[in-house]
Amino acid sequence: MxxxxxxxxxxxxxxxxxxxxxxxxxxxxxxxxxGAKPCPGGREVIQAxxxxxxxxxxxxxxxxxxxxxxxxxxxxxxxxxxxxxxxxxxxxxxxxxxxxxxxxxxxxxxxxxxxxxxxxxxxxxxxxxxxxxxxxxxxxxxxxxxxxxxxxxxxxxxxxxxxxxxxxxxxxxxxxxxxxxxxxxxxxxxxxxxxxxxxxxxxxxxxxxxxxxxxxxxxxxxxxxxLQPTDETRRGAVIYCTGNFTGHTRGTSTFYPTDEQWIRDDFSPYLESDIKLFIFEALRGNCCVYRTRIGDVGHQDNRWQESWVDPLAVYTRLAHAHGMKIFASLRMIGAQYPMNREPIARARNYWQNREFAKLDRDGVALTGLSLAFPEVREYWLRLLRETLAYGTDGIQLHLNRAVPFVHYEGPVIRTFRERYGTDPRELPETDVRWQKHCAAYVTEFIREVRKLLDEKPGRELGVTLFGQPHEYDLDKASYDPIRYNCDVETWLCERLVDYLMPSPYVDLRLLRKWRQLGGGRVHLWPDLMPRTQMPHQYAQLAKKYYEAGADGFCVWDGERRAQRLSEWAAVQRLGHRDQLDRLIREGPSxxxxxxxxxxxxxxxxxxxxxx
Missing domain, CATH: 2.60.120 (Jelly Rolls)
Known part of the structure; x- marks a missing residue:
């Protein structure tokens, strides 16, 4: 008809x-x-x-x-x-x-x-x-x-x-x-x-x-x-959460595809778009979304099935076939709420190494392992090395989850007392000396990741970090990422990172500061949050970030954004900086x-x- x-x-x-x-x-x-009919709230339905x-x-x-x-x-x-x-x-x-x-x-x-x-x-x-x-x-x-x-x-x-x-x-x-x-x-x-x-x-x-x-x-x-993508306009990143494979942290079931076409379907929205970088969460704690020899595969019996397709291998081939880069990302997931009995909650590496757990002021364990311990950093490095063997183009560290990465562990307290002559447990967490001391351990880990990447020229490092106080933080006062162990200024001065992706939002003052420190060498690709917004609002947000010094953008949970067709129609063209005003005008339609x-x-x- x-x-x-x-x-x-x-x-x-x-x-x-x-x-x-x-x-x-x-x-x-x-x-x-x-002939238009009235709608709720006084809006009208407009004909075709x-x-x-x-x-x-x-x-x-x-x-x-x-x-x-x-x-x-x-x-x-x-x-x-x-x-x-x-x-x-x-x-x-x-x-x-x-x-x-x-x-x-x-x-x-x-x-x-x-x-x-x-x-x-x-x-x-x-x-x-x-x-x-x-x-x-x-x-x-x-x-x-x-x-x-x-x-x-x-x-x-x-x-x-x-x-x-x-x-x-x-x-x-x-x-x-x-x-x-x-x-x-x-x-x-x-x-x-x-x-x-x-x-x-x-x-x-x-x-x-x-x-x-x-x-x-x-x-x-x-x-x-x-509006067709070009090398100049491809300045976006999709950050793909693999909870659909491993199960989400709330306790959903695992899934592994048995047909490569499943992954080709999944990848389709990113083709013919301004997306240049596909960031695949290959490491959710020690739960690996690839055929690992070191970590866990997250199934009930934790055994790789021969009928499974290796997601990291197929996504890597697809990205390269279409002129895109792919990073394997690490999210340092630890133990979960006790009633969650799904594989994602098992965190075998955590339970086998509780002596390396983060501790609160009273010495009680937190649910993750501390980067203050060389053994913990070495374990993550071994897993990251596995992902690089797939021919990926780099590594992304998700430092906007599982914070803090260092807290009141024995070695951290001891070295602080040796340097400053006081017990950090008697200081407020906002003490600048304490913040910089904890951040130094994270920076050491980033140096080690950088060294791993540099074993093969051209590989890159991206970091996702909080661009503002996270929702559980009661202190919303003036913010710097060092609050969460992220010494961005040192990273930039030492040229350790290639991409900074602040999320969910970022103060424009920080963007301008990082651009001044990093110059044109570092990519500043802030997250476009919230996950659900009108097409023209995406374009408005991208324009604001570009004007403050960003040279690209990222979308956290990108695997759940492309399905929202009208919104994705705008997101996939946000690398066209000269077309943003047009997208702002057209988006409402x-x-x-x-x-x-x-x-x-x-x-x-x-x-x-x-x-």
Whole structure:
């Protein structure tokens, strides 16, 4: 079913009269307000542009035998609908308990088009929408599927949820800009999420209501070409948390893929983007996301299975094949809360070496090991050496987790007393002498990592660190990372690090100071937090950091950001510094809610109000 919404001259003139505020929408399929329906909070639903083409009849998908109107097992269910804008169609939905297979939707257009996906997130018995996605989609010819997630957790300027809530969510189609591509001879293929994202804690209904296609004008084609990544614009890093493999620290199950295609799918969003550096969390404590001889592999029996694919090996090959760098990162995870009995909580290295544990003022153990002990540093170095053997381009130390790295251990207290003649336990933690003393042990570890890297020229070191007091810190006063054992000034003066990635935010004063100390040799790539924000807000934040001295950006938990299509559409182009103002203008048009008028034979507005 193809629907085109025409724009009259009068409607066009009315849009034009809105002035510059309408420009972002006009450049991204903006539209007439005639007949628009009021939305909660006084907002309006805006109709589609005159040249938009809707592929809204998903009963045309193939194979036909995978479709049903009677809730047959193992098939996609077809449901009729009509939006308040007059788009009629048949959506497809599948429940997570059943394997319903892939569907192919012919697009039947030629040339470059902007592609929007329309999805209804219906009321159901499942958990909240998983950040890993509820649908996977690709175009024919793509190397892998893209995951698509509900973009909950982001608010509009008026404070209301972007995707709505309650009935305003269930009664709407979320229309999200995905990408721009030449669609000549191409179809859309979509499916339910792959394992492990259909586990009970992540499962939800998969849905696709329509695909909206907007052809590019000649001017837009030229601008599309301008937004393609180049060596100059590739200045971003994805920091990939591997909790989906090892289990998260809250105690979720482990997973290892048995097919390389799983990893190719996972890597797809970073291709054709401004992402240059893929930071893979290969070391979560001594739990290793590769075939280790030293650490643990995190499975219940802690034995590598021959059917598993080695994630670090495949990600390294993919990164290099696409002109990207890959760093293996270390997160010094230790013991977990006692009721967490999953493999990530076992921390064998910690329990076998408790004599090297960090201690509080009273001599009671903390849940991690102290870098003050050479034996602890040597263990981490042995694991890091294993990752470098894969041909990775460097190492990333996540010093924004597991702080402090040195505390009141015996050798630390003794050497401080020898130097200053006083017991540090009698001093406040803010004592500058004590902070610098503890930081010296971390700096020694960084020197050792640098030495390891320099065994092969060209390898680099990145550090993720707190750019502000962390949420558990009651002292929000003037901040310097040395509070958490990070002597950044010494690192820069000794040229120990190549990348500094402050997270979740960073004081612009620190950025300017580090740029002055490090000059053009060091990369300052601050994290773009929060994890969920509007596309134009990402561009605004990147612009602010660039102006303060940053030369790139990173995204923590990047493995859960690309699924938020409208937001990722902006993030993946943030290396185009000269296009940031354009992204700021256009960003608000990357996502909108379109309300249903009729659904499955019902009038929607005053229905479904009984619970």
């Amino acid at each position: 193809e629907t085109q919404v025409k724009m009259s001259r009068r409607q066009f003139a009315r849009i034009s009269a809105l002035g510059s505020s309408a420009a972002p929408l006009l450049s991204r399929a903006a539209v007439p307000r005639t 542009s005159g040249n938009a083409i809707f592929r809204s009849d998903l009963s045309q998908c193939q194979p036909a035998e995978a479709l049903s109107r009677s809730f047959e097992s193992g098939r996609w269910q077809l449901l009729d609908y009509e939006t308040v804008e007059g788009v009629k169609g048949v959506m497809a939905a599948a429940i997570p308990e059943e394997e319903c297979g892939e569907l192919t939707l012919p697009l039947d257009v030629k040339g470059p088009h902007r592609i929007y996906l329309g999805i209804n997130y219906t009321k159901a018995r499942y958990h909240e929408w998983s950040p890993y996605g509820q649908l996977e989609a690709k175009l024919t010819g793509d190397g892998g599927f893209f995951s698509v997630a509900a973009e909950g957790g982001t608010n509009l300027e008026d404070g209301s949820p972007k995707i709505g809530e309650g009935q305003w969510l269930y009664k709407a189609i979320q229309e999200t800009y995905w990408r721009t591509a030449d669609l000549t001879g191409r179809s859309l293929i979509f499916r339910q999420p792959r394992s492990p994202y259909r586990r009970s804690e992540l499962a939800n209904i998969s849905n696709l209501a329509y695909v909206k296609l907007v052809p590019l004008s000649e001017h837009e084609r030229r601008r599309w070409v301008e 990357y996502h909108r809610r379109v309300y249903l008028k009729y659904f499955a034979g019902f009038s929607v507005e005053r229905s479904f109000h009984d619970g």
